[in-house]
Amino acid sequence: MNTFNDIKELVSTLKREEKLISEMFAKRKSLPYQLNYARELVDYDENRIDFLIQHSVINENGNLIELDDLYREFFEQVLDVNEEINLSYINENIKNIKDNINYYFNENNENRKYAYLRIIKKTLKKIGVTTLRSVVDIRRNIENTFKNEANYKNKQLKLKNLDNKRVTVNDLIKQTINLVDNDEFTFFNEATDEELLRIILNLKDQLNQSSHNLIEIEKQIIDYLNQIKLQEKFVEKLRKLKYLKDHFLIQAETDIKQILSRKSDTVFDNKITEPLKLSIEHLLNDENARLSILKIAKQHSERKNTIPLLAEKISNDFLEDSVEEEVIIDLEEVKNGFVASSDNLFNFVLNYNFIKEIDFNERVTIYCQMVSQFENELIIEDNFQSKNNIEYALVFPK
Numbered sequence: 001m002n003t004f005n006d007i008k009e010l011v012s013t014l015k016r017e018e019k020l021i022s023e024m025f026a027k028r029k030s031l032p033y034q035l036n037y038a039r040e041l042v043d044y045d046e047n048r049i050d051f052l053i054q055h056s057v058i059n060e061n062g063n064l065i066e067l068d069d070l071y072r073e074f075f076e077q078v079l080d081v082n083e084e085i086n087l088s089y090i091n092e093n094i095k096n097i098k099d100n101i102n103y104y105f106n107e108n109n110e111n112r113k114y115a116y117l118r119i120i121k122k123t124l125k126k127i128g129v130t131t132l133r134s135v136v137d138i139r140r141n142i143e144n145t146f147k148n149e150a151n152y153k154n155k156q157l158k159l160k161n162l163d164n165k166r167v168t169v170n171d172l173i174k175q176t177i178n179l180v181d182n183d184e185f186t187f188f189n190e191a192t193d194e195e196l197l198r199i200i201l202n203l204k205d206q207l208n209q210s211s212h213n214l215i216e217i218e219k220q221i222i223d224y225l226n227q228i229k230l231q232e233k234f235v236e237k238l239r240k241l242k243y244l245k246d247h248f249l250i251q252a253e254t255d256i257k258q259i260l261s262r263k264s265d266t267v268f269d270n271k272i273t274e275p276l277k278l279s280i281e282h283l284l285n286d287e288n289a290r291l292s293i294l295k296i297a298k299q300h301s302e303r304k305n306t307i308p309l310l311a312e313k314i315s316n317d318f319l320e321d322s323v324e325e326e327v328i329i330d331l332e333e334v335k336n337g338f339v340a341s342s343d344n345l346f347n348f349v350l351n352y353n354f355i356k357e358i359d360f361n362e363r364v365t366i367y368c369q370m371v372s373q374f375e376n377e378l379i380i381e382d383n384f385q386s387k388n389n390i391e392y393a394l395v396f397p398k
Helices: 007-016 018-026 035-041 046-054 069-079 088-106 110-148 152-183 185-190 194-246 256-262 280-285 287-301 331-339 345-351 360-373
Strands: 058-061 064-067 378-387 390-397
Touching (some): 007 018, 018 035, 018 064, 018 069, 035 046, 035 064, 088 110, 088 152, 110 152, 110 194, 152 194, 280 287, 345 360, 360 378, 360 390
Antiparallel strands (some): 058 064
């Protein structure tokens, strides 16, 4: 395996093979990429593909290729589309901080002590960012699993595994806070400068956000698992009922008739409308009733009876028969006249005496129509002439 000489060579290689790498990354979840497709994206230059294989950017397996796991994971991390949640990374960072704190206290040289302090600061930043990203990845994976996983048992198992990862992240958050506030209190009290204090405050804020999100994720997982159980029970009952119905056993082996006879849900009853009739005495004595009657009477009195408009009588001129004549040029007749002549087709059409007035542009159109329609009966030469800025081929009869 060859390695890149420097970062410039790596970046230039990725830029040069941008099309191929982008296409392979976009299709990383489908079947392995065909080598024939890759050749087309590198302009059929085999050396470019061999270079990527030799530098372990892509892996080859017969006629298939795929992105190396290192580059695939790098692109997923940078683009924040990774689905694999690596929680061991946070745990390793916590251990790395503890180790560097010990190195810090054992070191007497100020420059080397500061180097360990820089590593600790850098690792604290990583923990905050990694924790937030892990929480986002867990939430996204939960949504994708619940919506896209078709198998109920696998859906349930995947959600439980994601819940275990949620618990792990929560424990790592507690370990990190305990590390800063209790376990390494001496170090953070002695070595704290303005930058480290700012990093610790930002870290606690990120961990606090992650904790709140994990509480919501826990509620979401519980809700999804309950929905899956209900759906699973419903589907199981539905399958049993369908089996009994298909085998004509549903009445004999169930109490469906008794259950339906006890059902009296009003939603299945016909809607009964009963007219509301007020007594004459109430209408005569109640002032509000009188005002309502007057209001309704006024509305009825303001209505206008609209008379529909009738169309006028159709004029007799439109009912009379009319004949429209159109003069059509018979191209077959024109061709017969051309065959009997000795002129080329363009000049013949230009000077032909048609039964109606034909301008120059229309004659050019007729010339083109005849060449297209009677091509097998004509000799079309490679010689060209022009007239009125129109270039035409010399055409003679066979």
